[in-house]
Amino acid sequence: MRLNRSLARRWACLILGGAMLMPYMMTGVLISGVAQGESANLLLPVQIGVFGAMLPVIALTGLFLPVRSLEVNAAQGLLGARVETAPAGPGHTRRSWQERRRTAAWFTLHLAIGGIVSGFTLAVVPFTVFGLALPFTGAPTEMLGITVEPGWPAIGWAMSGLAALALLVAVAAGAGELLARLAPRLLGPTPAERLAAAEEHARTLAERNRLARELHDSVGHALSVVTLQAAAAGRVLDHDPATARSALAAIEQSARAALEELDHVLGVLREGEGRGGTPGDARSRDGAAIAGDGRTPQATLGDLDALVAASGAEVRREVGDLSGIPAMVSREAYRIVQEALTNAIKHGRGPVDLAAGVRDDVLDLQVTNRTGARDGGHGAGGGGRGVAGMAERVRLLHGELDAGPVEGGWQVSVRLPLRSSS
Amino acid sequence: MTIRVVIADDEALIRTGLRVIIDSEPGLSVVGEAADGAAVLPVVRRERPDVVLMDVRMPAVDGIQATHRLVALEEAPKVLVVTTFENDDHVYDALRAGASGFLLKRARPDELVRAIKLVASGESLLFPAAIRALAGRRPVAAVPGIGRLTGREGDVLRLMARGLSNSEIAAELTVSPETVKTHVGNVLTKLDARDRTQAVIAAYESGFVSPR
Numbered sequence: 001m002r003l004n005r006s007l008a009r010r011w012a013c014l015i016l017g018g019a020m021l022m023p024y025m026m027t028g029v030l031i032s033g034v035a036q037g038e039s040a041n042l043l044l045p046v047q048i049g050v051f052g053a054m055l056p057v058i059a060l061t062g063l064f065l066p067v068r069s070l071e072v073n074a075a076q077g078l079l080g081a082r083v084e085t086a087p088a089g090p091g092h093t094r095r096s097w098q099e100r101r102r103t104a105a106w107f108t109l110h111l112a113i114g115g116i117v118s119g120f121t122l123a124v125v126p127f128t129v130f131g132l133a134l135p136f137t138g139a140p141t142e143m144l145g146i147t148v149e150p151g152w153p154a155i156g157w158a159m160s161g162l163a164a165l166a167l168l169v170a171v172a173a174g175a176g177e178l179l180a181r182l183a184p185r186l187l188g189p190t191p192a193e194r195l196a197a198a199e200e201h202a203r204t205l206a207e208r209n210r211l212a213r214e215l216h217d218s219v220g221h222a223l224s225v226v227t228l229q230a231a232a233a234g235r236v237l238d239h240d241p242a243t244a245r246s247a248l249a250a251i252e253q254s255a256r257a258a259l260e261e262l263d264h265v266l267g268v269l270r271e272g273e274g275r276g277g278t279p280g281d282a283r284s285r286d287g288a289a290i291a292g293d294g295r296t297p298q299a300t301l302g303d304l305d306a307l308v309a310a311s312g313a314e315v316r317r318e319v320g321d322l323s324g325i326p327a328m329v330s331r332e333a334y335r336i337v338q339e340a341l342t343n344a345i346k347h348g349r350g351p352v353d354l355a356a357g358v359r360d361d362v363l364d365l366q367v368t369n370r371t372g373a374r375d376g377g378h379g380a381g382g383g384g385r386g387v388a389g390m391a392e393r394v395r396l397l398h399g400e401l402d403a404g405p406v407e408g409g410w411q412v413s414v415r416l417p418l419r420s421s422s
Numbered sequence: 423m424t425i426r427v428v429i430a431d432d433e434a435l436i437r438t439g440l441r442v443i444i445d446s447e448p449g450l451s452v453v454g455e456a457a458d459g460a461a462v463l464p465v466v467r468r469e470r471p472d473v474v475l476m477d478v479r480m481p482a483v484d485g486i487q488a489t490h491r492l493v494a495l496e497e498a499p500k501v502l503v504v505t506t507f508e509n510d511d512h513v514y515d516a517l518r519a520g521a522s523g524f525l526l527k528r529a530r531p532d533e534l535v536r537a538i539k540l541v542a543s544g545e546s547l548l549f550p551a552a553i554r555a556l557a558g559r560r561p562v563a564a565v566p567g568i569g570r571l572t573g574r575e576g577d578v579l580r581l582m583a584r585g586l587s588n589s590e591i592a593a594e595l596t597v598s599p600e601t602v603k604t605h606v607g608n609v610l611t612k613l614d615a616r617d618r619t620q621a622v623i624a625a626y627e628s629g630f631v632s633p634r
Contacts, residue, residue, distance in 0.1 A: 220506045221433070224527035228439030231531045235446040243442060250435050297432060297479050306481075 006080055007169075010176030013078035015121070017114015024054045024111070051115065058111050062104030071106055072187050079176065081183035098190045106186035113175045124168040131161025207396065208269055211328070214298060215265045218327055221297075222258035226251050261327045264419075268328075268396060299338075300330035301356065307338060313345045313352055320357030329416055332393045333363055339390050340367035340412040347371070348410060358418065365414040368406065390414070425542045428454040428469060430462040430488065431477035431504065436527065440475060440504075443531045450538060459483030463491055466499060472542045473500045476521065478512045486516050493520030493616060500541045500617070502548075514556040522619045523548030547618050550585030557626035558633035565628035567612045575612070576630070578605040583622045583631045 028050035075081040134154040140147050141154075148154055189197065233247035299307070301322045308315045325333070337354065344352045348369030355366040387403045390412065394401040399416035427444055429437050429452060441452045453469045456462035460483040466474060474492060478485040489501045503516040503524040513524050522541045525534060525548075540548055547553065571579065574595075581591045588606065592599040606618070615621035625631040 217506070224506045225433065225435045225439070227528045228436055228443070232439040232442035235531060236442055247439070247442070250438075254435065297481060299481075303481075 007173055007176065009078045009080065010180065011117075011121075011172050013074055013110075013179070014114045014117040014172060014175055016074060016078070017110040017112075018118025018121075019114075021054075021058075021111040021115040021118070024058055025050060025115070028054045028057075051112075055108060055112060059104050059108045062107030063100045065107075067107050068099070068103045068187065071103070071110065074110075075180070075183035075187055079180040079183055081180045081187075083184050084188045096190065096192055098192060102186045102190065106183070109182065109186075110179065113179060117172050117175050120168055120171060124164045128161035128165040131157045131159075131164075134158055207392070211265055211269060211396075214328070214331065215261065217298070218261055219258050222254045222261075225254045226258075229254070257327065264326050265328050298331050299334045300327065301325060301334050301337075302330070303334060304337065304354075304356070307334070307341070308354070311341050311345060313341070314350075315341070315352045315354050318353070318355040318357075322356060322358065322363075325358065325363060325418060329363060329397060329418055332397055333365060333414075333416060336390050336393055336412075336414055337365060337367065340365075340414075343387070343412070344369035344410070361418045363414075363416040363418060365416070366411060368409055368411040370409040371405070387412075424449055424451050425473060425538060426451055426453045426469065426471040427538060428452070428456065428462065428465055428471040428474045428499070430456040430459065430465075430474060430480070430485070432457050432480045433477075436477070436504075440534075443534055444538070447531075447535045450535060459485060459488030459491075462488050466492060466495070470497065471499045473502055473538050475504050475525070475538075476501050476516070478503055478505050478510070478516055484512075486512060486519050489516050489519040489521050498616070500544070502537060502541045508552060511556075511559075514560070517553065517556070517619060517623060520616060520620065522617050524552075544617050546587035546590075547582060547585045547622055550583060550622070553619070553622060554583070554626065554633045557623060560627060562629040563627050565613065565624045565630075567614060568624065568628045568630050570612050571609065575605050575609050578602060579609050579621060579625050580631055582606070582609070582618050583625055 025047070029047065032050055032053075072083050072085060075083045134141060134148055134157050135150070137150065137154070140149050142148075148157055229247040229250045233244040233251070236247075237244045304317075304319065304322075308317065322330075333356075337356070341352060341354070344367055348371060350370045353366070353368040355364070355368075357364050387401075390403070391401050394414055394416065397416050399414060402411070402413040404411065427450060429440050429444075431437050431440070434457075437455050437457075441455070444450045444452050453471055454465040456465050458480045462474065462476070476485045476489055476492075480488070485503060489503070492498055492501055498520075501516075501521040503513055503521045504527055505513050505524055506527050508526055517524065522544070523537060525537045529537070537548055540546065577595060578591055581594055586594065588602045589599050591606075592602045595602070609615070609621055610617070613621050613624045615624060622631075626633050
């Protein structure tokens, strides 16, 4: 039963190929008719010539038509082929020629074999039906230009009809099997796509690893505070209640902040499990510098003053109340500002404007500078890399990033939600 | 005699927690605080503490650099590294930089007090097992002076690595504590070590004592 069902589905896939072939054949027949100066000749030999002539056309269109996902679906659903779906990432919007050639080869093969099997199906099924009917007519009947007498000759025709049907089934099964075997090779991911997917995966893992490590540090730190303050409170409870009380307040605050951060980071990590896609070539650069060297604590927005001072540039600040921002958002925001300032100093001239503030549980950051005389914008050269790094951080936190020219300058504008649910 | 302590940690809540615990213990007193590695040097010069509790991770000048600077002082205080995580390579780096021991921030108050007293006295090694584990991850390197140890001094160094105090070593080797003290002094001199911790690290690093 299973074999029959799989054969029926494969047959359907072949018929689908034949159906997709029809527009090509009709066009070809029309053109050949016009070329030969007659009304369209639908005789079989001409059609075979048209069929052969249309194959290169099919291959050519296969290079450009977006048929890959359709064909993958057909191969998976109808042929029962195990075709690995090519990983879709932000870097794969442009099709490689290797992938186009494979898809075109498959498309041509599917239409050609499908067309042949469809043609046979259309011819053989009526032939078999008529052949089987012949012994029961009881009168001489015309069949393919031959008069068939009742009796043994008619039974002979019925038998050959059955034989033709058996042959058709065998051909369809063979063709289906052939396509099912070729599908994974021609429709599966190309080596380049596999490599890109693996790199993508590695970057995602590195990024998640960094977040997890920082979470570990941050929560460990908070628990140290809680432990020490609790021990201190225990020691002075009897003779210094005021100190004990402030220790308890510190415990409460530290534990709450740590829980909020756990919640936030675990949300990001868990959600990332199902998804790929974490580009960010800036990682190897500052990831090593920031996360690898654990000797200094992670900088947050609280360290903006030091960052601005260290940059050596003239920075006009307009910074609102930044308290109450979750630690992870604060760290990532600090690094975004760091990258934006670096770009502004590298490519711009004159003072840099830095605005930061919280409104409606969203952190707004803006870094604006006048564009440098020589450099048209930040998109070129090193600036582009910085923007990619920022975009990656923003994406991870479900924020929004706009980087582009504004009147007389360049502006990086970032919005980061403070709650993972928003 | 009161043991005078200076606390260096960038987190105010850690400093106050440590201060309350230390000040509530008779015989210990916090005489100064510093929020980063750069600020600790003037405080130490002014207060002349016996022990500095040193956080490893601090902005600007971290605990390892600060330890380097402190142990180069004349009449240098003992440095006790405080850390969040035991499994931290920076702890070992701090020990190599001259710290006499390390302490986890999650340690119980009595452990904290015991560690400070132990380091101040220099009588025996703090957490010998943890130091062995940290040293075990390092490659063997040549340590000058290890070849000049006498057989007895070598015995004493091995027992020091196990965390034994002078009197325990004396009992083990059936010699007088004064003799052990002389041996320990000779070991420290020959290995150019400022205390037992440094000598034991040199013993592990040279392969003289196997950490495994």
